[in-house]
Amino acid sequence: MIKLSKMTDYAVVILADMAERQNAEKIEQTSATVIAQSTKLPEPTVSKVLKLLARQNIINSTRGAAGGYSLNKAPDQINMAHVITATDGPIALTACVDESTECCDRAQNCSIKGQWNPLNRAMISALENVSLSEMMRGTR
Amino acid sequence: MIKLSKMTDYAVVILADMAERQNAEKIEQTSATVIAQSTKLPEPTVSKVLKLLARQNIINSTRGAAGGYSLNKAPDQINMAHVITATDGPIALTACVDESTECCDRAQNCSIKGQWNPLNRAMISALENVSLSEMMRGTR
DNA sequence: CCAATTCGTACTCTTTTGGTACTATATAAG
DNA sequence: CTTATATAGTACCAAAAGAGTACGAATTGG
Ligand code: FES
Ligand code: FES
Numbered sequence: 379m380i381k382l383s384k385m386t387d388y389a390v391v392i393l394a395d396m397a398e399r400q401n402a403e404k405i406e407q408t409s410a411t412v413i414a415q416s417t418k419l420p421e422p423t424v425s426k427v428l429k430l431l432a433r434q435n436i437i438n439s440t441r442g443a444a445g446g447y448s449l450n451k452a453p454d455q456i457n458m459a460h461v462i463t464a465t466d467g468p469i470a471l472t473a474c475v476d477e478s479t480e481c482c483d484r485a486q487n488c489s490i491k492g493q494w495n496p497l498n499r500a501m502i503s504a505l506e507n508v509s510l511s512e513m514m515r516g517t518r
Numbered sequence: 519m520i521k522l523s524k525m526t527d528y529a530v531v532i533l534a535d536m537a538e539r540q541n542a543e544k545i546e547q548t549s550a551t552v553i554a555q556s557t558k559l560p561e562p563t564v565s566k567v568l569k570l571l572a573r574q575n576i577i578n579s580t581r582g583a584a585g586g587y588s589l590n591k592a593p594d595q596i597n598m599a600h601v602i603t604a605t606d607g608p609i610a611l612t613a614c615v616d617e618s619t620e621c622c623d624r625a626q627n628c629s630i631k632g633q634w635n636p637l638n639r640a641m642i643s644a645l646e647n648v649s650l651s652e653m654m655r656g657t658r
Numbered sequence: 659c660c661a662a663t664t665c666g667t668a669c670t671c672t673t674t675t676g677g678t679a680c681t682a683t684a685t686a687a688g
Numbered sequence: 689c690t691t692a693t694a695t696a697g698t699a700c701c702a703a704a705a706g707a708g709t710a711c712g713a714a715t716t717g718g
Binding site for chain 3 (some may be wrong): 569572585586
Binding site for chain 2 (some may be wrong): 380382383387390391394395398417458462466467468469470471472488489490493494496497500501503504505508512513514515
């Protein structure tokens with residue numbers, strides 16, 4: 379079954395939690411520990427997800443004592459394509475998107491070589507059009 | 519990385535092969551063996567994929583001697599959502615699409631429970647809008 | 659009956675994913 | 689300067705999923 383990974387699932391939950399907190403209280407930084415308690419997710423996993431999100435600049439990280447994470451954009455500016463890219467890596471439905479790389483094993487005999495792009499583009503733009511705030515409808 | 523399975527990859531290659539053959543020659547039934555030779559894919563795998571496609575009525579199967587498979591629709595009537603459903607199972611980005619089922623483990627503490635639908639719908643309709651014939655552009 | 663062909667299931671091997679642990683680095687406070 | 693508190697990065701192991709294969713049952717035409 380085609381589905382997204384648990385990491386992405388967690389990422390959305392965590393981002394939603396951060397968005398709520400940042401909206402309600404005027405706290406700038408939140409530590410991984412606090413988020414883990416709030417979401418009831420295991421802390422090491424939360425930490426891992428936050429690191430992934432920080433690498434893609436979806437959230438901001440501050441080290442040291444009194445450090446933590448904070449959203450880098452408004453919730454309606456964060457789209458799912460970006461989040462999925464951060465947690466699952468690049469969105470490419472097949473390995474055969476461009477002709478430069480190795481493609482699949484049967485490339486020489488394949489009748490649809492290099493024809494996956496329409497599908498990929500459709501998928502990516504669909505994901506780009508769903509924002510975090512849309513995922514949070516009815517939350518508050 | 520979010521990607522579709524090799525089964526789906528094979529399925530598209532196989533369907534493209536069938537579409538070409540059915541267009542060129544006026545053959546009604548084609549056996550798994552012939553398709554395997556034509557696509558250079560291992561026969562057992564081809565057989566497996568064809569069975570999956572037949573179950574979803576994307577192709578037609580005839581048993582017995584002189585039996586085989588044939589397309590059930592025109593190539594532009596076959597969309598990728600259908601093919602992916604046949605080979606990978608239902609398209610649901612998360613287990614938490616409807617509230618009836620068990621959802622994920624943290625359902626009780628989840629702030630976005632039941633909010634995955636927008637994402638799922640976007641994804642599915644994107645896939646429905648890509649047809650097999652679009653994947654075959656430039657083939658013939 | 660016999661040959662050709664699909665159907666269904668089950669099994670094994672490999673790859674990917676999920677989760678955890680450990681160490682290094684950075685920063686604020688005393 | 690030292691210490692406490694955080695994040696950053698890497699590496700590792702177990703569990704799950706996926707890919708491929710094999711085998712026997714069922715169906716049809718000659
Ligand atoms: S599917 Fe990869 S080259 Fe055809
Ligand atoms: S993600 Fe499953 S209930 Fe929230």
